Amino acid sequence: MPAAIGTLSIVATPIGNYQDITLRALEVLKAADCIICEELREGSTLLKKLNLPPKPLITLNEHNEKQQIADIAVRLAQGQQLALVSDCGTPVFADPGAALIREISEMGFPVTPIPGPSSLMAAFSILDFKLERYFFAGFLPRDPQTRQAELLRLRAMRVPVVLMDTPYRLDRLLDEVARAFGKGHPLTLACDLTLPTEQIFRGPAAEVRQAVNGRKAEFILILHESSSPGPRTPQRDRPPR
Structure with missing residues (x-):
């Protein structure tokens, strides 16, 4: 393996507002020989939105991650600088990439x-x-049934619990939480963070469910500890202007 090997950079990208990109991320993406992304369309859109020049793109998803590792390793061995991004936010945490990082690290490439x-x-x-x-x-x-059993298990842990799901299952998830944790269980629901439609709901599970009422949004749901105090009625933070 040559001395000048490449580096795999794990690059966090905006979750909605493209002005949230960091200066360092811009430099890394601009200097990268190739961008590794979940979908070609999302990767291409990211570069355009950030006013970066077109780059070769490699798809890495749950279906092809193992197959792509060999090609990525060859590129790194040739000295290429590679950047891994997800569709939005910080890669790997809830997205593909863990297997790639494990094997690339074992091969001696810096991540x-x-x-x-x-x-x-x-x-x-x-x-x-x-x-x-x-x-x-x-x-x-x-x-x-498995979802409800898992929620009951999480309730017994008596710590704040973070849940995610697809936008169209938001109502369903809130209904399930109300059944498992109780209608009065306090929670915080963050919808469409950093976007003009951003909204924060705080309050008992059943009342937040009523306030949401069919809304579809990217979200993070945080269930407070059972002993945590919470407001009696749901509060909605105003979206940024």
């Missing part, structure tokens, strides 16, 4: 984080209680 936007950290930053610990549950299983 470096380029920190920046994260929907999880953004949601944490607007909590109205001190977060000392939490459990990231992510996406629940799709089977209804």
